Amino acid sequence: AVVSTQSGHYGRGSAEKRGIIEVDNRSEQEILKEKRKKAAAAAKKRKQKERDAKKQRIKRKLAWKAKKKAIRLQLATIGINLPQEDKQAKAKRRKKKKQEKAAKAKVAKEKKAEKEKSK
Secondary structure, eight states: OOEEETTEEEOHHHHHHHTSSOOOOOOHHHHHHHHHHHHHHHHHHHHHHHHHHHHHHHHHHHHHHHHHHHHHHHHHHTTOOOOOOOHHHHHHHHHHHHHHHHHHHHHHHHHHHHHHHHO
């Protein structure tokens, strides 16, 4: 391998002697081992981050539920009872929303296919 610099072209050996390049003379296995180690550390870090994020989401959800409960209690003390949202209605609404989203996606997909055909 030839190393080109402003002062000229050098072979690998002489470039190493002059300190232009640093040669890594570790074995292939050592390099791979180090790479694996780094990758494992990165994966561990990422997984920990994901766990922390999940915990945070749960905490936030619980905090919101507690806040909601507190507000309900305060209102109840002054005589305003809010209706409890029943689970079935919520599920129905969620299902309907999902269907609408699916329908939109289907239409978009068809349009895309149509566009591809016209090309």
